[in-house]
Amino acid sequence: MTPEQRRRNRRTGWLLALFAVAILVWTFVRANLYGVVD
């Protein structure tokens, strides 16, 4: 694997990880509209 390919992979990987985290956060935010926190 060339360094350029490694960089490209890392960039795509972080983008996808960000997508997963965004969905996680979104689920909490949406559920919080219903849930009640003491």
Next chain:
Amino acid sequence: MSSVTADHIPPSVGHDDHAHDHVPTGWRRWVFATNHKDIGTMYLIFSFCMLLEGGTLALLLRTELFEPGIQFFQPELFNQFTTMHGLIMIFGAIMPAFVGFANWMIPLQIGASDMAFARMNNFSFWLLPVGAILLTASFFVPGGANASGWTMYAPLSLQMGPGMDFAIFAVHILGASSIMGAINIIVTILNMRAPGMTLMKMPMFCWSWLVTAYLLLAVMPVLAAAVTMLLTDRHFGTHFFNAAGGGDPVLYQHVFWFFGHPEVYIMILPAFGIVSQIIPTFARKRLFGYASMVYAICAIAILSFLVWAHHMFTTGMPVTAQLFFMYGTMLISIPTGVKVFNWTATMWRGSMTFETPMLWAIGFIFVFTIGGFTGLVLAIAPIDIQAQDTYYVVAHFHYVLVAGSLFALFGAAYYWLPKWCGHMYDEKLGKLHFWSSMISFNVAFFPMHFLGLAGMPRRYADYAAQFTTFHQVATIGAFWFGLSQLIFIYVVVKAVRSTGPTVAASPWESAEGLEWTVPSPAPHHTFVTPPQYEG
């Protein structure tokens, strides 16, 4: 048998760089594994162990259900068995098995030297035993394991003992492993394909996994959030799902099934990919309608996000919503029908032979289609309200997940085993394994349709005497099916330990794809220099 041998492989295609031929040995090879083939092997062995554990739990359930009344296990323990059977089979057996195949085959099929993130790949795998140990150990904590069903519905899951926390933590860990695996697969496929291999020239197994990985990435965080909310409701004073505190238990079902329905396709799309590889090889024809197969997979994946509430018709919802989810669910049968049509059209006028992988693939089409049809029946809201939580549903999803996913996995194992270990499996025993599994599977699960239609509820340790005969037939079939899997262990061990001559690079006459251009067994390092793919 193919005339292609290792000697005839063009160097640009089956390149094996001997400068990189170092193979680690001993326990370090496995604990610190970064090679996609080693990690794939570990995934497959792990998933088979979990299949045996989940299968043993299933046989315990069937033992109790052989006769009405309570014979062996109290209902509390019975419910722990049903729950853990589901969790272990889904998160421990089926999903990791497909990831194992992805690890082994995707780099070989796209001409990549390894997965994009080799160390993360190692971490993804080693999270699995941790999750599995947590699930299994939960049987031994006070109150026993999680007994709320694999769906972990609130408010029941809010009332369970510490076994529930074990299950939540296990789901977190297994989910993290899946997300990392999905990222690895997407990046590998998007960035590391051999020059010349455009997306629309990619093998169908890779396509099915690319779409599956996106599904995983989109829905595993939703499950993680759902179980985290369960955890905070249980221990940290929130009331997301607790009606007494102003929360809504039905909200849990919505969030869970927003994960849960795409999850069904996560467990079946790679199976579609496998069948699409096997059938052209043994029909000696190109796959009929390649582009439509790709679009069908994408359509199924998109639709899977829009139909989650068909699991919740009995919770009460407006008629408009019922109609939306009912018709949406029925729509999925169109791309699925396209796939079944294309597999059949591929076989049409092909020079077919019926080696073991082909038997599993054709068997898959027959029995999976039965599961698909009963899915259509259950999609009809008024019928679903009658059949909800009955054995009809149990029969339906076992036809999809055992006869669908598991049969495809067995087909794939026989198809690629010669590539992995370099030796052909015992064809007679392979066929015996198929026929024994196929017949016993139907003996075990077909009567469950009748049980369900007659009103037998799922997750019950006891039942009315009228259900006895069908339950006894199902139990006999289940034990027969379980014992049939011993044949598979014997066949694999025999092939792996064989000292005979190795098979050609392509042991199948008409197999196409880069994986058949490297020698058998596949060397530790392959495609160190990317091959030029001509398609």
